[in-house]
Amino acid sequence: xxxxxxxxxxxxxxxxxxxxxxxxxxxxxxxxxxxxxxxxxxxxxxxxxxxxxxxxxxxxxxxxxxxxxxxxxxxxxxxxxxxxxxxxxxxxxxxxxxxxxxxxxxxxxxxxxxxxxxxxxxxxxxxxxxxxxxxxxxxxxxxxxxxxxxxxxxxxxxxxxxxxxxxxxxxxxxxxxxxxxxxxxxxxxxxxxxxxxxxxxxxxxxxxxxxxxxxxxxxxxxxxxxxxxxxxxxxxxxxxxxxxxxxxxxxxxxxxxxxxxxxxxxxxxxxxxxxxxxxxxxxxxxxxxxxxxxxxxxxxxxxxxxxxxxxxxxxxxxxxxxxxxx
Amino acid sequence: xxxxxxxxxxxxxxxxxxxxxxxxxxxxxxxxxxxxxxxxxxxxxxxxxxxxxxxxxxxxxxxxxxxxxxxxxxxxxxxxxxxxxxxxxxxxxxxxxxxxxxxxxxxxxxxxxxxxxxxxxxxxxxxxxxxxxxxxxxxxxxxxxxxxxxxxxxxxxxxxxxxxxxxxxxxxxxxxxxxxxxxxxxxxxxxxxxxxxxxxxxxxxxxxxxxxxxxxxxxxxxxxxxxxxxxxxxxxxxxxxxxxxxxxxxxxxxxxxxxxxxxxxxxxxxxxxxxxxxxxxxxxx
Numbered sequence: 001x002x003x004x005x006x007x008x009x010x011x012x013x014x015x016x017x018x019x020x021x022x023x024x025x026x027x028x029x030x031x032x033x034x035x036x037x038x039x040x041x042x043x044x045x046x047x048x049x050x051x052x053x054x055x056x057x058x059x060x061x062x063x064x065x066x067x068x069x070x071x072x073x074x075x076x077x078x079x080x081x082x083x084x085x086x087x088x089x090x091x092x093x094x095x096x097x098x099x100x101x102x103x104x105x106x107x108x109x110x111x112x113x114x115x116x117x118x119x120x121x122x123x124x125x126x127x128x129x130x131x132x133x134x135x136x137x138x139x140x141x142x143x144x145x146x147x148x149x150x151x152x153x154x155x156x157x158x159x160x161x162x163x164x165x166x167x168x169x170x171x172x173x174x175x176x177x178x179x180x181x182x183x184x185x186x187x188x189x190x191x192x193x194x195x196x197x198x199x200x201x202x203x204x205x206x207x208x209x210x211x212x213x214x215x216x217x218x219x220x221x222x223x224x225x226x227x228x229x230x231x232x233x234x235x236x237x238x239x240x241x242x243x244x245x246x247x248x249x250x251x252x253x254x255x256x257x258x259x260x261x262x263x264x265x266x267x268x269x270x271x272x273x274x275x276x277x278x279x280x281x282x283x284x285x286x287x288x289x290x291x292x293x294x295x296x297x298x299x300x301x302x303x304x305x306x307x308x309x310x311x312x313x314x315x316x317x318x319x320x321x322x323x324x325x326x
Numbered sequence: 327x328x329x330x331x332x333x334x335x336x337x338x339x340x341x342x343x344x345x346x347x348x349x350x351x352x353x354x355x356x357x358x359x360x361x362x363x364x365x366x367x368x369x370x371x372x373x374x375x376x377x378x379x380x381x382x383x384x385x386x387x388x389x390x391x392x393x394x395x396x397x398x399x400x401x402x403x404x405x406x407x408x409x410x411x412x413x414x415x416x417x418x419x420x421x422x423x424x425x426x427x428x429x430x431x432x433x434x435x436x437x438x439x440x441x442x443x444x445x446x447x448x449x450x451x452x453x454x455x456x457x458x459x460x461x462x463x464x465x466x467x468x469x470x471x472x473x474x475x476x477x478x479x480x481x482x483x484x485x486x487x488x489x490x491x492x493x494x495x496x497x498x499x500x501x502x503x504x505x506x507x508x509x510x511x512x513x514x515x516x517x518x519x520x521x522x523x524x525x526x527x528x529x530x531x532x533x534x535x536x537x538x539x540x541x542x543x544x545x546x547x548x549x550x551x552x553x554x555x556x557x558x559x560x561x562x563x564x565x566x567x568x569x570x571x572x573x574x575x576x577x578x579x580x581x582x583x584x585x586x587x588x589x590x591x592x593x594x595x596x597x598x599x600x601x602x603x604x605x606x607x608x609x610x611x
Binding site: 042043045049050051100162163164181183184296297298299 | 552553
């Protein structure tokens, strides 16, 4: 609990900064007044329809990525498991792109997140099948590379075949992620699945704590391994699918955040879950503020920043794993 | 030099050496013309004499961007590839200065004359292109007639004086059209102030949605969206853009009216001028 308050303060602070960051120069007092007072004037429109959904989505998607990263790492007992790296985000993007290009997303509002959910589910099942029940780091990462490159190639293929002249240039968005020009519509699209996913993943705490003692011990303590696995798979697919459907695939958040917070919560995967959710929200908020400060009028992708932080850490983790084996 | 190139070049020389079996009826006018660009397609279809234009580009069949789909159907269709165009044995090929350079060079190496037309960025350019096409096709009289009708219609459309509402042309991905672009000139001639320009945004620059909201223009002009869906075009249906459409006049102008500097730009001006009259009428109430 010592950690909860500071993390909440950080997230709330970054949320405010995010609301006050943007190319339209509006004073602090005026923008906050417009946010709450409402009305039809342009400042209210900017605050409520552009900045608020952007900040809300950063929190929701960051929390999703942090939470699902921590849950996968706890279940697989492997610090390299992360939805972006093992191809779950990429498969979700493929599902989303298919929904948009086939017209499913236009005919049925929830078609987009549900198709992304289906993609994510396919990706996570495939990786877990490839890695095996006691997947080593090697099989997990190799399986992840295979799934993410296949999903990436198919996404590029679908976008290149599209009759829309803009589609092909959007490969970058689906692979790197961005929150530019999102609206409350996207918040409502992502929210239902995210709530379901958060519910499933938050219930994993006790099971993951027990699992640190080994599978046999966990089963002896009354943990149903099959159920645990099912909740993890569906929960991850829900949150990653919903997030990717509206913002593209944002990598490394689920890797960096649990790694940074793990020493602070002790060796309790259960406690790491909620801490990583808050940490993930803070990281995506921070990245989304940074893209608007660094290049305000070009849509710098979020994944660029998260990868700049995450990739070196990933290398560090690999080197450490190698040393431990020797 | 590869064997194939040598053979192709040899064939080209032979072709060039052949006596002209079909001397053009009116002096130096080309008898068989192939156009490989959407915009030259339109000008050629408007100006060419009976049977003079042999082939137009595939894009002229796309109703999203081509205002002359039916006319294009009565011509042979090409896909802008040097090989197929060479085999059509044209006297002249019409292309844009933006057409693939490799294709143009290849055709010229094969001994085919290629006339390249620069894209128009003002209505003055449009007038020049009409006359230029008339010269290239040997149809100066037809060009002068088309130009006279163009000038008369433009004058009628521009005659309307009065207040100038503020408008923004908002493309996919939030790009705006400023001064010095054909779309910007169309807006100007329709009696609007280009609010993107007054805010300091030029052509090819992105105006963030937030800035658009605060600019608060009287009219947001958007292009028609293409099938298949894209994130780039989603910005056109963002609640902020929708809010400008609700309770105000809006204009969706399909790309066919303003991608090319041809007389069809007058359709865009006519449409925008109509919207302007409605805005002024409501403002005067």
